[in-house]
Every structure is written in C-alpha cells, then in structure tokens.
Amino acid sequence: MLLYSYGLVTGRFLSMGNTLAKSPQELTLATARSIEKQCQLILEPAPYPPPPGYVRVHFYSxxxxxxxxxxxxxxxxxxxxxSGGLDLDVVKRQWGLETCLPVDPLRWKPFQPTHPDYLSAVAVEVxxxxQGCIKVIEPTVSHQxxxxxxxxxxVLGMASLVQLSCLRSFEMVxxxxxxxxxxxxxxxxxxKRTRRIASAWKWDEIFSFLILCLWIALAVASFGGYIQWAPGERARKWVHTGSFSL
Known part of the structure; x- marks a missing residue:
C-alpha cells in the first residue's frame, strides 16, 4: 500500500513536471516567429558549421x-x-520529446540504433x-x-486571455x-511641477538640506530622551572596556 501511494505521488509529480515543460509544438512556433522576424528585418541567417565536438540536429514534426x-x-x-557518439536523451531533453529516432538519409526511414537512445560515432558519421546534419523525428507519443x-x-491560452482581459479593463478604466x-x-x-522643482535644485543645496534634517532629528531625539549623550560616562566606559556604547 505504501509503495502504491509513493508511486502514485511520484507519478503525479512527474506528470506536473512534464506539463510545465515546453512542448515541441511551442518550440516550433517560437522558432517560426523568430525566423519571421528575421525575414522582416532582412537578416538572412548565415550558414555556419557546428563547432568542434558538436553535431547539428534537425527536428521534423x-x-x-x-x-x-x-x-x-x-x-x-x-x-x-x-567517444564521438550522440546521446539521444540530450536531444529529447532539448526539445521536450518523448521518443526520438534519426532518419536514414538514403532510405528516408527511421533508423533503429543498436543501443537505445545512443548513436555511435560511426552512426553519426553515416x-x-x-547533409551536414542528423534529421530526427518523434515517431510515437503516448496518450498521457x-x-x-x-x-x-x-492553460497558456487561458493565461493569455486573462492577461488580455486585464489589459483591456485597465485601458477602459x-x-x-x-x-x-x-x-x-x-x-x-x-x-511637471515636481520635475521643474527637482531640476531647479542643486546637489549642494540638497546635501545641505539633508544635513539640516539630520541635525533637527538629533536635536529632537536629544530633547525627547531617546539619545543620552553622557560624555563623561562614555569616556569612563571607553577607558575600561574600549566601547562608547552605554
């Protein structure tokens, strides 16, 4: 019973984590919007080879x-x-994929690696x-x-709707x-008047005003009994203990 409860709680926690993670569709939409903005700005992305120790991976829905x-x-x-191989788990974490299989560039069919979720250096080269890249797909997705x-x-659609409603209500008000x-x-x-007054003041005038406020506060605290100067007592305590505080 305890094991069943623990598994149920763990499953719910993992389900919530997967729900909070971005899906491949969201990442695809964000990429399409970025490309569209680049096209509007007439910024053609220059093709460049991947850095050493990396391989370029293309995902197709x-x-x-x-x-x-x-x-x-x-x-x-x-x-x-x-070892020069490719860990497909890294690819799945990169884009929130549940399954990931490379595509054979000669037969245009999904390639089943010998070791699950791992491509050897030879497989990466082949x-x-x-084509300069490895093309992958998500062959199967579970119902969950x-x-x-x-x-x-x-949830994201409802959040956008609430945000839009709040903005519209604020505009109406x-x-x-x-x-x-x-x-x-x-x-x-x-x-405008506050900015005009602030621009008319100079830094030395502001500093003098702050010093005056400080002296007024010290005077009020002294007369009110909040601060006890007692210079003689403080001097004796400093001689015996090395501290000015009373």
Whole structure:
C-alpha cells in the first residue's frame, strides 16, 4: 500500500513536471516567429558549421516534411559524447520529446540504433554524411504525453486571455478617467511641477538640506530622551572596556 501511494505521488509529480515543460509544438512556433522576424528585418541567417565536438540536429514534426524538403521545425547543435557518439536523451531533453529516432538519409526511414537512445560515432558519421546534419523525428507519443501537452496549451491560452482581459479593463478604466475626470491632467501637472522643482535644485543645496534634517532629528531625539549623550560616562566606559556604547 505504501509503495502504491509513493508511486502514485511520484507519478503525479512527474506528470506536473512534464506539463510545465515546453512542448515541441511551442518550440516550433517560437522558432517560426523568430525566423519571421528575421525575414522582416532582412537578416538572412548565415550558414555556419557546428563547432568542434558538436553535431547539428534537425527536428521534423512529420516524416513527409523531409520528403518535401521542407525546412526543419527545430535545429540545434548538440554536444557529442567523448567517444564521438550522440546521446539521444540530450536531444529529447532539448526539445521536450518523448521518443526520438534519426532518419536514414538514403532510405528516408527511421533508423533503429543498436543501443537505445545512443548513436555511435560511426552512426553519426553515416547519418550526417552529405547533409551536414542528423534529421530526427518523434515517431510515437503516448496518450498521457498528448494530454499533458493539450493541458499546457489550454492553460497558456487561458493565461493569455486573462492577461488580455486585464489589459483591456485597465485601458477602459484609464479612458474613463481620462475623459470623465480631471485626475490624469492633475497628475501630469503635478509631475511637471515636481520635475521643474527637482531640476531647479542643486546637489549642494540638497546635501545641505539633508544635513539640516539630520541635525533637527538629533536635536529632537536629544530633547525627547531617546539619545543620552553622557560624555563623561562614555569616556569612563571607553577607558575600561574600549566601547562608547552605554
């Protein structure tokens, strides 16, 4: 019973963690928006080879996109292992994939590695030969993962709706205050006067004013009994203990 309860709690915790993680669809949408902004700014990304010890990996959401020679949904330079192989778990963590399989560049079919979730150095060389990258897909997705991704989409959509509603409500309230009350005009006038007064003051005048306020505060504290100067008592204590505090 205890083991069952522990497994249930652990499963719920992992499910929540997967729900909070970004899905490949979100990353694909963010990448598409980034590319669109670059196209609007006429910034063509210059092709460059991956750094030493890395291999370029292209992710495609569907196999037909590779057949159609479409651009990849996601692309990244993934570090290789010390042996020169590629750990597919790193690729899955990079994009929130549940499963990951490379695509054979000659037969255009998913390639089943000898070791699960690991490509040897020879496999990396063969799969990236002639194209400069390894193309991967997510062949299967469990029903639980699909539900988690859909739940995240719904939650994000509701959060965006709430944010938009709050902004719209704030705009409506501000428009009402702007048109029906003199409060915004008074605030702007007060802000202008405050800036004018602050710009008229000089730093030496501000410093002198602060010193004056400090002396006034010390005088009030002395007359009110909050501070006891007692110079003789403090001197005797300093002689015996080396401290001025009473």
């Amino acid at each position: 569907h196999l037909y996109r590779i057949y159609d020679k479409s651009p990849p949904d996601l692309a990244a330079d993934i570090p290789l292992c010390r 799969l990236s030969h002639g 993962t699909l539900m988690q991704r859909h739940t995240r989409e719904v 501000y428009d009402c205050l702007e048109t029906d009350t003199p409060l915004p005009a008074l605030c702007r006038r007060l802000h």
